[in-house]
Amino acid sequence: MRKFVSMLIPFMFLSFHQPASAQKIEPKELKAAIIIDDFGGGTGGVRDFLEGEIPITAAVMPFTEHSTEHAKWAHKYGIEVMIHLSMEPKRGKRSWLGPRPITNDLSAAEVKQIVRDAIKDVPYAVGINNHMGSLAVENEEIVRAIVEVAKEKRLFIIDSATSPNTKFPKIANELGVPVLKRDVFLDDISSSSHVRQQMIRLAKVTEIKGSGIAIGHVGITGKVCSIGVFQSMDEFKRRHIKIVPASGLFSGKSTEKYFIPLKKGS
Secondary structure, eight states: OHHHHHHHHHHHHHHHHHHHHHTOOOOOOEEEEEEEEEETTOOTTHHHHHSSSSOOEEEEOTTSTTHHHHHHHHHHTTOEEEEEEEEOOSSSOGGGGOSSOBOTTSOHHHHHHHHHHHHHHSTTEEEEEEEEOTTGGGOHHHHHHHHHHHHHHTOEEEEOOOOTTOSHHHHHHHHTOOEEEOOEESOSSOOHHHHHHHHHHHHHHHHHHSEEEEEEESSTTHHHHHHHHHHTHHHHHHTTEEEOOGGGGOOSHHHHHHTSOOOTTO
C-alpha cells in the first residue's frame, strides 16, 4: 500500500501543476474605434478631437468649406481620415446633405465620379462611411458603384447602419472590400452624460464581440460629444479596451493584402 501511495504522489503533483501552464491562454485584445463624423463642415469640437490624445477616426465631408483643411489637420496630428459620403435619406431636409450628395436619381457613372472627386477633396482618406443615406444605401446599383471605386482605390467601408436593409455588407463582401458596421451612435441626444452612457454601451459591445464601433459628431453636438468621450477614457482603461483607428479593427491575411499601398500612379 505504501509503495502504491509513493508512486501516486508524483503523478498527482504532475496532474495538478502541468496542465495549468500548458493551458494558459492569452486574453484577447479588446479594440474599439470612435469615428467622428462631419469634419469639413461643423466646427464645434473639432480642435478638441484633433488635438486631443484619443486616436479617433475623422470622417470628413467632401466638397465643404473646410474639407481639405480638416483632412490635412487630422493627418498632421496622426488621426486617421475617412470620407464621410453624403447619401439620400428617406426623411430629412435636402440642406442636411450638403453639396453633391449621392441620390437615387443618379446613374452609376455619376455616383462613381462623385466618389472619385471626394477622394481628391479629402486627402489621406483610407476609408468611406455614409452620412445619412437610409434610402440610397438600399439601392444596390448605387452601393455597387461606391464599393467598386472603394476597391479600385483600396478604401475600406464602414457602414453607418442607417438602414437595416443596407446593401453595403453584401456587396462589399462580394467584391472583397473590407467592411464593418457601426454598433453605437454616441450623440443622438445632445448631452455629455448621454454620450458617456453610450460609451459604456460601446464598451459592453466590445467585451462581447471583441471589437466595437461608435459614431459621434463635430458641429452642433461636437462639444458635448468630445466631453463625454474624453470623460469615458478611464472606464475604457479599467476594462482594458484599446481605442484604435477604424482600420485597426480589420484583421486577417486577405485584409492585410488589401491594405498594401498601391504603386505610384495607380
